Amino acid sequence: MLDRELLLDNISGAKASVRSPALTHVMYMDDVVLFSRATRNDASILSRCLDRYIAGLVGSPTWRAIGEAKKLIVKGACFLLGDGSSIDVWSDPWVHGIVDFRPQPRVDEYKKIVIKASDLIDSSTRSWIREWVNVLFTPADATAILSIPIPYNPKQDRLIWFPDSKGRFSVKSVHKVAFTSPKRDSQPQAFWLKLWKAKFPKSLKMLIWRIGVNAIPTKENLQLRLPYIDPSCSLCNEPMETCTHIFFECPFAKALWAAACWGLRVDPPSIITLANITKFIMEPPASSILAQDQWTVSLNMALVIDEIWRSRNLKQFYNVKADVLSAKQNIHSKFLEIVKAFTPVMSTPMEHISYRWNPPPQGWIKLNVDAALNNHRSAFAVVAQDQLGEALSLWGKIHLACPLAQAETEAFYWAVKLANQRGVEECNL
Known part of the structure; x- marks a missing residue:
């Protein structure tokens, strides 16, 4: 073409x-x-x-992607008024501040009239012809048009990318337009906040998020991009593998929910949108579990979803038959591991150990020895006491810096030398 x-x-x-x-x-x-x-x-x-x-x-998928990209460009492309000679007031985007940048007529028949933006401008005063603008357009659109500044020196009209402050088109700004909704429901937003703050592994959070935004490669989604793919369920051969089917309607999924999630039975018709799956997991049915442990209910439900998807992939790519018992055991072991990782360890207070001085036998002398050290030197101290605990002598000594074990050994050796020098025959350390 x-x-x-x-x-x-x-x-x-x-x-x-x-x-x-x-x-x-x-x-x-x-x-x-x-x-x-x-x-x-x-x-x-x-x-x-x-x-x-x-x-x-x-x-091809590439051409279809170009068609989808056109829809995004329409959301942000708008003419910057110059002389208005190239702007068709009905078909071109040129009025910022209104939906699609295209004004609506007061009467539908007006659209059959070919009108350029320059026709609405008084060339002598470089201002809008208010009477015509108010007659042709709806009141809200007329107000938006009259607020558009007209250049004093006429110049060519220019198509700009409105989402960017400088009017420049970029992939980053298109991405922002594509994934920024003009109006968001606060309720689903709360679900996402709960999800990202949940005590789940990151891979589990990503899986639940991908399901909620329909970014998971089920057969239904793959068929939109690969028309000749078999759309049947990998686990039960149901004609169409949708998110709702694979996670809630498939016989394997139903059996696993009942076996691994306290006999829970899910009502598929209640899952109206995929965001409801996120709501279902992050706000689970009421249970008798303590409030501080409610997160473990959501964790167990998320692990069931994860195990269903894992079993589906094993069957799809390796022809491994899905087994409810082994899947339940996998969920249980993962559950215990994650709960242990995210549960704070309560440290028990250390038992206070008190040391009691034991007197030597009558007639003996007890030598109490200690050593202290820093980065530059060590110090020894020896105290001689009788059986009544009265101090007979006290010695101290500064020594070279050395390891703690060596310092204590040197202190004991010095205490023995002191006892020999003073003729003490009966002593203990």
């Missing part, structure tokens, strides 16, 4: 050199580059070609 438009001279393409043929597109394995002049005519023709190609249902 693009080559045909090029032959009809409707689009120009691009040339690598003066005598080279014009190129309209280059296709790679996972990317496509289109070439044309940056004019409204070429852009319109390219858009129509893409629409026809995608509508024919013969496009």
Whole structure:
């Protein structure tokens, strides 16, 4: 289609050199580059070609992705008013602050009239013709149009990327537009907060999140991208493997829920959206478990989901038959391991050990020896006491720095030498 438009001279393409043929597109394995002049005519023709190609249902996933990307670009592309001569007031996005940047007429028949934005501008005063604006557009849209500043020196209208503060188009800003909803329900948001704060391993949190946002490769989701894939359930051969089926309706899933989750029976019709699965896990049915241990109920339910998905993958890729008993044992062992990891260890207070001085036999002398040290030196002390506990002598000595065990040994050796020097024959240490 693009080559045909090029032959009809409707689009120009691009040339690598003066005598080279014009190129309209280059296709790679996972990317496509289109070439044309940056004019409204070429852009319109390219858009129509893409629409026809995608509508024919013969496009590859890459082409269909381009079609989806167009929807994102429409959300953020808006004209910056110059002279208004190239802006069609009904079909072009040019009024920021309203839905889709396109104003609505007071009367539907007005859309049949071709009106340029320049027709609504008084060229002598460079201001809006208020009477016409108020007649043509709804009151809210008229107010938005009259608030658009008109350049004093006319210049060409320019298409800008409105989500970016500088009007620049980037992949990052498109991603923000794609994943930022203008209005969010506070209730599901609470579920996500509970999920990310839960005492789960990160891999388990990611699995529950992927299920909640429908980003898990069930056969139903894969069939949207790979039309010829077998959509039947890997575990029970049900015609369509959906998230609701694989986790709640499949006979293996029902048996595992009953065996591993206190006989819980799930009502699939209550799972209206995939976000309800997150709600079901993070706000489980009431139980008699203590409030501080309620998180273990959600953990056990999340582990059941994880084990169902694991059993499904083993059957799908390795033809391993799903077994409820072994799956239940896996859930139990993982549950105990995770609870142990996330339960704070209560340290028992250390028992206070008191040392009692024992007197020596009558007529003997007891030598109490101690050693202390720092980075630079060590010190010894020896106290001689009789059987009544009265101190007879006290000695102290500064020594070179050395390891603690060596310092204590040196202190004992010095105490023995002191006893020999003073003729003490009966003593203990």
